Amino acid sequence: MAILLTLLVLFLDFGRSQGGGGGRRPPSEYWSSGGATGAKYQTIVVDQSGRGNYTTIQAAIDAIPSDNMQWVCVYVKTGFYNEQIKIPSDKSMIYLKGDGKRKTYVVWNSNDSIETDATFTSEADDVVVKSISFINSYNYPLGSNDNPIAPALAAKISGDRSAFYRCGFMGVQDTLWDVSGRHYFKLCSIRGAVDFIMGSGRSIYERCTLSVIAGFLSPQPGFITAQSRDDASETNGFVFKDCNVIGNGTTYLGRPWRGHARVLFYNSTNDLMFAEDGCRGEGSDTSGRAGWVKRLSKEEVWKLTSMSYIDEEGWIKDQAFNMLPS
Numbered sequence: 037m038a039i040l041l042t043l044l045v046l047f048l049d050f051g052r053s054q055g056g057g058g059g060r061r062p063p064s065e066y067w068s069s070g071g072a073t074g075a076k077y078q079t080i081v082v083d084q085s086g087r088g089n090y091t092t093i094q095a096a097i098d099a100i101p102s103d104n105m106q107w108v109c110v111y112v113k114t115g116f117y118n119e120q121i122k123i124p125s126d127k128s129m130i131y132l133k134g135d136g137k138r139k140t141y142v143v144w145n146s147n148d149s150i151e152t153d154a155t156f157t158s159e160a161d162d163v164v165v166k167s168i169s170f171i172n173s174y175n176y177p178l179g180s181n182d183n184p185i186a187p188a189l190a191a192k193i194s195g196d197r198s199a200f201y202r203c204g205f206m207g208v209q210d211t212l213w214d215v216s217g218r219h220y221f222k223l224c225s226i227r228g229a230v231d232f233i234m235g236s237g238r239s240i241y242e243r244c245t246l247s248v249i250a251g252f253l254s255p256q257p258g259f260i261t262a263q264s265r266d267d268a269s270e271t272n273g274f275v276f277k278d279c280n281v282i283g284n285g286t287t288y289l290g291r292p293w294r295g296h297a298r299v300l301f302y303n304s305t306n307d308l309m310f311a312e313d314g315c316r317g318e319g320s321d322t323s324g325r326a327g328w329v330k331r332l333s334k335e336e337v338w339k340l341t342s343m344s345y346i347d348e349e350g351w352i353k354d355q356a357f358n359m360l361p362s
């Protein structure tokens with residue numbers, strides 16, 4: 037039975053400050069050229085068959101100059117790319133585009149450390165990724181090997197102004213480390229079982245599917261989020277807006293990774309059994325909810341669910357490859 041999470045907030049404290057994002061911004065001559073239209077850009081084609089400019093994604097990224105200040109599209113054709121890829125902090129304005137999240141896959145198998153094992157690491161500001169799936173196959177798909185369940189990231193995102201459209205992130209534990217910065221995820225699928233969306237990003241996940249594969253852990257529960265806001269003055273927190281929670285297993289919507297964790301489920305549906313009384317049923321029923329689950333005023337909800345939470349200055353519509361109406 038699907039349950040509507042009208043409004044469910046998991047956090048210990050509410051930061052008053054919605055303060056500026058800061059960070060480096062590319063010169064206006066590039067970023068103001070406006071929306072999905074108008075921007076001129078170079079395209080580098082990655083094609084495993086050898087008919088593009090490169091056969092690996094990383095070779096294409098490596099070919100982009102340091103301190104890049106113009107949008108560059110790295111177009112990755114259909115295929116399974118067995119490589120670990122990284123957009124380093126000095127390579128902004130990259131638009132990584134696949135043929136579809138069920139066509140272009142980047143797959144890596146590592147559980148070294150959460151700092152280094154992500155299939156995709158993005159450290160630059162102004163990155164747009166569309167129509168690609170990232171998989172860490174250390175434990176995924178479940179049952180494909182005998183590895184004990186351990187953190188194995190599909191993606192680690194730490195740049196500011198990063199947007200993901202129609203992307204897939206697949207793993208089991210710590211699938212997506214939304215480390216820091218302002219991020220927008222739209223129409224993405226994120227799959228995992230334990231703490232599979234974690235970190236201190238200031239992020240809106242809109243119309244995303246959170247696919248829980250915690251059934252195999254039974255009787256142990258799964259955990260969707262592990263948010264790590266550490267102080268009441270921090271502006272980060274995860275907002276899930278119009279999302280769909282599907283899958284199996286007994287699952288918590290989240291457990292705080294740090295003391296001021298902040299996660300909001302707004303107008304989202306779920307098809308799961310939740311381990312926690314407070315997460316069951318209408319969000320307006322606060323009885324039986326864990327003590328750290330808070331109610332928000334209408335104004336606070338509005339602040340967190342409006343785009344200005346992550347986008348006061350309009351960076352999303354200014355990015356050359358956004359998916360919003362121009």
Ligand SMILES: *[C@@H]1O[C@H](CO)[C@@H](O)[C@H](O)[C@H]1NC(C)=O
Nearest residue numbers: 078079080081088089090099
């Ligand atoms: C990619 O290949 C095309 C066709 O060969 C070529 O025209 C273009 O200059 C190449 N681009 C880069 C960035 O190497």
Ligand SMILES: *[C@@H]1O[C@H](CO)[C@@H](O)[C@H](O)[C@H]1NC(C)=O
Nearest residue numbers: 147148149182183184186187
């Ligand atoms: C990674 O997985 C291997 C094989 O399951 C295991 O022996 C090793 O301890 C794991 N490494 C870490 C850092 O968890």
Ligand SMILES: *[C@@H]1O[C@H](CO)[C@@H](O)[C@H](O)[C@H]1NC(C)=O
Nearest residue numbers: 178248249250251252283284
């Ligand atoms: C849970 O879902 C996964 C992925 O769809 C599936 O492989 C698995 O068999 C399911 N487990 C149970 C217990 O239903």
Ligand SMILES: *[C@@H]1O[C@H](CO)[C@@H](O)[C@H](O)[C@H]1NC(C)=O
Nearest residue numbers: 243277278279302303304305
């Ligand atoms: C709730 O989500 C549905 C489905 O995504 C959407 O059509 C509707 O406009 C949303 N309602 C509100 C109040 O945001």
